[in-house]
Amino acid sequence: MTHQPLPKVETLATHQRSEAWRTDAAQSLDYPILFWITRGQGRIMVDCRMRGIGPNTAVFIPPHTLFSYEMFASPQGMVVSLPLDESAGFPKWPALLKATTVQMQSEITGLIDSLLRESNEERPGQRRAVMAYAMMLGVWLDRALADQPQGELGKSERVLRKFSHVVSIGHRDGKSLGEFAADLQVTPTHLTRLTQNAVGKPASALLQERVIQAACEALLHTDRPVQDIAEKLGFSSPAYFTRAFQTHTGKSPSAFRKSR
Structure with missing residues (x-):
């Protein structure tokens, strides 16, 4: 955006x-x-x-x-x-x-x-x-x-690159980690092991961080109601979205929008 x-x-x-x-x-x-x-x-x-x-x-x-x-x-x-x-x-x-x-x-x-x-x-x-x-x-x-050639990627690195791309373009679809893993033809456990070893975070955390970034951008740069943003990002309810957003940012969506 x-x-x-x-x-x-x-x-x-x-x-x-x-x-x-x-x-x-x-x-x-x-x-x-x-x-x-x-x-x-x-x-x-x-x-x-x-x-x-x-x-x-x-x-x-x-x-x-x-x-x-x-x-x-x-x-x-x-x-x-x-x-x-x-x-x-x-x-x-x-x-x-x-x-x-x-x-x-x-x-x-x-x-x-x-x-x-x-x-x-x-x-x-x-x-x-x-x-x-x-x-x-x-x-x-x-x-x-x-x-300075960047070198060939190994098998695990290729999976991580694909994960990076599908999360980047599909984070608004409300898909679970299991669905992303299935798209990559790996198990969620294997995908989590790869990201944990590579960057010290489980795959679910990377997915959630990208979703919260999208929420922050929508709150800052649009006047869409919080309920609409939650629905667009695949949250089952505005209340669940608010809890997840507050856990990551320390503020409710409304307070975040006003503070910035």
Whole structure:
């Protein structure tokens, strides 16, 4: 869900403040996003795989991909929300890339700075310039991937990637974990074992976090009644939705909407 034209450039701190909910909880977007970390340490979960991140690290996350992140030690960086445009040529799979040379670091920083400047200045050709810089970020990613191949996924990692995708696009269907597991042709127990080993959370928790993210976004960015949101997200009753929402956020849906 997005609420303004893309691409959009924010500092990491601004992006963290604008998040509908916790950044360390599983979420997904319907557009690509690029993190460029210049300072600090942290970890990021993408497709149910946990990775460490540090200075001069770029993380590209395609649409409909589960991810979460935690940053420590006074982090700095930029976050670029990119358009869902196949002609831009963005990678189809997640990528974590280390900018190991000054040239690589200068190139990506320069592209993001230029994109930000063009986004903030209304002048002839602005939209074309913005899209041109977004496409050049895609070129930077392609070249970095050529130098740093991400490697083949093992059988368990392939199952986790599929789980990431089906939860991202199907979290509003009210499906149980058992139904998601059946779609992947595995048992719920096996799926839970995989996610627990990979990210330290059961599969049910990742599914629930994504549903709560969707609820937070609906409460913040629409005026739909709580009852309608609960029904849309597959809860059996508004009361059950309210209890689940309050358990995760510490507030009732109505109080959350008013507080933000």
